[in-house]
């Protein structure tokens with residue numbers, strides 16, 4: 001598409017946008033009494049208007065039924081986690097039994113590592129990406145220590161080449177091959193939180209499969225953002241959060257994927273609680289844990305229904321829209337933003353000092369662009385914030401912006417680019 005830098009053109013794109021009606025399904029925060037330009041959906045997605053109704057339903061059932069709500073609520077609480085399987089499985093390319101919604105992301109990451117990081121003999125190492133999210137480092141580091149091993153020796157990072165910021169697939173694959181007999185696990189965020197790079201997960205997984213190395217994913221910045229085929233890609237396990245692109249509210253419930261080829265591997269060590277036990281015998285209060293087959297067997301506690309109600313509201317929207325249409329708009333929207341920023345850079349005005357560190361290849365990114373500022377970055381950020389932009393500043397010099405295709409408009413993106421050029 002031939003883009004143009006004008007408000008009229010941005011509005012024309014909005015008019016032609018098949019998803020434009022969805023913006024009205026969300027509350028857009030205001031700054032100084034005016035709708036903000038909200039570009040922070042990669043950090044906390046906006047509230048769908050339908051959330052209140054869904055939470056209200058559970059509050060009423062609790063009010064009117066008390067404990068009976070476990071069985072007689074409109075959405076019986078006993079089975080609450082079942083209500084998500086199909087929707088979540090669709091988002092990540094999984095079979096329904098391969099997913100379960102539960103806990104929080106870092107909790108689930110630890111649960112998954114307990115089962116899937118099984119150092120043995122020479123195979124003790126974990127391969128990660130450089131610049132991974134801190135919580136993931138902490139989890140991996142402590143898991144290594146739980147095995148009495150030294151994180152300094154066991155955690156290996158794939159680094160960008162000199163002068164580069166993102167990683168090359170061939171370098172990741174080469175590292176897997178180089179360390180093949182020492183790796184117990186490869187653990188990657190599918191989309192890097194800082195650069196916005198979407199890795200070639202299929203190719204990395206093929207390398208792991210070839211050398212029989214377990215491959216796990218953190219989908220925090222990937223779910224609801226980029227197309228995923230976890231089952232077909234032979235991913236062993238994954239976890240994510242629901243409050244970023246999935247718009248399910250602060251601290252919203254997480255979920256895990258466990259590939260069907262581990263579904264009945266009851267020898268895998270795991271942490272346990274009654275909710276992971278076979279549903280038929282859960283209330284017999286036996287002493288011995290009989291895990292359910294599949295991802296559900298990793299549950300510990302009964303479902304946090306109020307928080308899950310928000311998740312349910314949000315997933316209904318994803319069910320309606322589907323990832324294909326969402327991705328289509330997302331590529332166009334982020335593409336337009338990139339084009340506008342690049343034009344600003346190429347304009348005669350030499351005062352613009354930034355570069356985009358997110359890959360230019362659409363296949364290697366989702367909805368996020370990370371803008372690295374040369375100097376006075378924080379000042380620039382503060383100025384656009386004052387002007388009504390809600391975005392994200394990452395020390396030392398990066399502004400992250402994420403046009404979310406469910407509620408951001410082409411006009412949002414155009415106005416943002418105008419502000420960046422102006423200040």
Ligand SMILES: *Cc1c(COP(=O)(O)O)cnc(C)c1O
Nearest residue numbers: 104105106133135193218220241
């Ligand atoms: C957002 C994010 C987290 C946050 O973890 P919580 O347990 O949800 O607080 C962890 N890891 C990554 C990669 C993230 O992007």
